[in-house]
Amino acid sequence: MRSTCCRRAAAQTIAARTSAIHPVPYSWVNPDAPGPSSGPLAGRAIAIKDNISYISSPTSCSSLILQDYNPPYSATCVESLVEAGAHITGQTKMDEFGMGSQTTHLPPHYTPVHNPASPSPGEPPRSAGGSSGGSAAAVAEGSCWAALGTDTGGSVRLPASYCGVVGLKPSYGLISRHGIVSYADSLDCVGILAKTTDITRQVFSILSHPDEKDMTCVSSSSRKLANEILDSHQSKITPTSTHPLIGIRIGLPLQTHLPAPHVQTPPSLLEHLQSLGATLHPVDIPSFKMALPAYYVLASAEASSNLGRYGGGWVGSKIGDNEGEFVGESGEERRKRIRSGRFGPEVKKRILAGTYALSADEFNNTYLKALHLRSTLRRQFNSIFRIPHPLRPSHTAPTKGIDILLHPTAFRTAPLLDSSTERGQSEYLQDLLTVPASLAGLPALSVPAGKLNDGWPVGMSLTGQWGMEDLIFRIAEGVEKWDKTR
């Protein structure tokens, strides 16, 4: 069994490379040494999340149902990395099919992922966040230069915040999803985790291109349009050496301001950004609060559809050693047996919820309402940005609008790993601040912004208009500067 040996190999190889007391963030480690390579990412070690197809490795999405699945092809984003000279160093653990916020929804035989950002060795282990917790932990522990994750409702940004690294969820449609195992197609984005904004930008520039294998991956003309809009906008706010953010209007959403002990935007960061020339503006996005329920309806509905393929006789239906016991069972019986035995509890919960949302009696009141909330939220986002949406030319942007939104990525630091009270409903709440950008398809980046009293890192999120990644990088570097000087 190829995957079993790979996992064994992973455990051995990583043991030598990371602290022995920290269980590994990897589900598979590339047994091949990096060969000679050239290109902008030559010699760079990049880890990929276990739901990104790579022809040289198994891709299990941390699910027993895909335990022995070896994809016959590589995702477009992986091919781009390899072509640019990068070495795929391994695949990282995740919440099963991306469903979770703590990388705790793992197969029983997996060791947990520990957050490497611990302020002291004696601390009880904390979660790396999820669902791309393995990728964030791999970056934080330094076993790779950058890592790919996927972000459906915050799955890159939340672990970035908990682990003290940079995490980018790009604009929906800029990075091809071909080869990404679908969780919720209308929300799934390939994301990038790295120690710095600069590395994130370098990887992003390699991955952001059209792909004829993904019809939702935008054309070069849309990209060109977004660049022109950004260029024309930036030409009006030329930075100076003392004021690199002069003219930048930063919005602070009222809805993200939570009372202590929740994470708050550090006042000194705001002062720093003002000292760089930016101005601060409170903004009201009433739909922000409705984003979480809308998100869970839509994501679960899409998941129930996407995960229907597993266990039906095609993918995810491994003939086990004891298959002889089931001779004579019907296709339906077999499907029930495999799906109930091999999906984890969180996945089953969301499949059931999604199936319910799509059922004939519930559809109008649940799925359609969620779609409606989503479009309301999109409209409200568009009404606050002064940069027009490149894909919605009919909409006019308010001149007094803002360029970027700033708010904490998470309302807390990383939760304890083994605390059962941390689970359940509060796990869903952790996505509260990240899902709005997912629903609106907007780029959002979490950048490290110091530590809370408990000594664990927090991240600040920067959300921009669609296609405005470069502007986000610019401001994120301003935040990084502040972080360093503290």
Added chain:
Amino acid sequence: MSRLAPQGAGRLCKVCRHAIARRSYATTSNDGWETVIGLEIHAQLRTRRKLFSEAKLSYDAPANTHVGLFDAAFPGALPVLDLNAVRLSILTALVLQCNINSRSTFDRKHYFYHDIPAAYQITQHYNPIARSGKLQISAGEYGSSRDISVGIQQLQIEQDTAKSQQVGGDRLVDLNRAGTGLMEIVTDPDMRSAEEAGAFVRKLQALLRRVGSGDGDMEKGNLRIDANVSVNRPGEPFRTRCEIKNLNSVRFLQQAIECERKRHIAHYTSSSSPLERETRGMNELTGQTYSLRLKEDAEDYRYMPDTNLPALVIPPSYTEKLRTELPEMPWQTSSRLREKYSLAQKELDTLLALDEFTAGGAQYFEDVVQGLDKPGLARRSLNLIVHDTLGGLNRLGRSWSPLVIPAQLMREIVLGLDDGTVSGSTAKTIISHLTSLHPHKPRPTTLEPLLIQLNLQSKPTSSADLEIWCQRAIQAVPTAAAAVKDGKLSVVGRLIGEVMAVSQGRADPKKARQVLLRLLK
């Protein structure tokens, strides 16, 4: 999707307008019941690749050899729409006089079955590409005995499923068909007899072939029909309908309709309880329908927009461009040729059936008769094509192509027959020679080399022989001879024909003419 019942409860029902009675009193059969039929047709799109993957289409390739990642629902593979399938669907919808939806969308229809690896079929449930059309059928056309206009509720693009078969205890699945593009065409309940339903299907087949969007081949399963049938007393509202699934020939369709009609009438005349609404199958051996399931048991398909596929935006300018590219439909060609050349319908139908995809038969005929204004020549040409050429090919089991007898050559034969320079027997010999020739052998495009090759040219005969043949001809047809003598030179052809007969085709008609005119001066 044709395997399962159409709708979950509470959703937009494709045939819901069935309930809106449309009266047509001329169609009641003499038993006092009126039959009401609506059809749901699945026609495979005649494209080169699958609807959402690069895999090629194949009918009889070894199992599971034409399968894209997406067709087998590999995790991470995404659908990439074949724009040619869209083009062909729009062309079809335009001929069906539908409104083209400038922004249609794709949805997923969910169910678990081994013939659908993704556990959903991509279809256009909420926003089909076309709606509200009609297909008119005139009395006499395709076997219909009255003029009917069959409303088209909608035309939507969707995926076909895999083929599966039971072999012993195993269920074998072939994904070659999985993901092939289909057009689902849903009609209003506008047909009133098995005959009319058959006429609709035949006319639709001709349409698909001429547009090039489908081959309409029911034997191969490339066109499949579900029929909704109910009966009612004339003037009364429609009664319960039953759906008969997966009919794969016009004959079975008609048998199924007849069977259902009788079953419903028998029910109503023997029972006061309402008829159960069912989905039924058709036993092709007995011609009887049988219950598959009750409609209340219909699955909930949990339709959901497929967000991997952006909305299909069709600018009106594109639709208009396609409209100008529409070919003349076979029934239009038929009436045009019939009126222009006064041709018989039977021969015309044979001509049009020659090549339904490119209308090659009609094109060939028009090439042959181009510029032949003399009345009767067109009809003679059609007879030569339909009776002599096709008859010859049929006997040899060969298929027709415009190259068997090049149009220019056929024209010369027609003209020669007309002016007497080619005898009927010569024409027959030439046609039979060319039809028996290997299809790939090149043919001369003019008559002369063939006449020499087949030793059919008017032989250099002695003038004495010619004199004798001419004299015999004058004796044989004295009335014609007298007429020529009186100056009616047009009658000389009749005498030349006689000379040709007497000489068994050896005389040179031109020289014979000269001799005859001299003798009858």
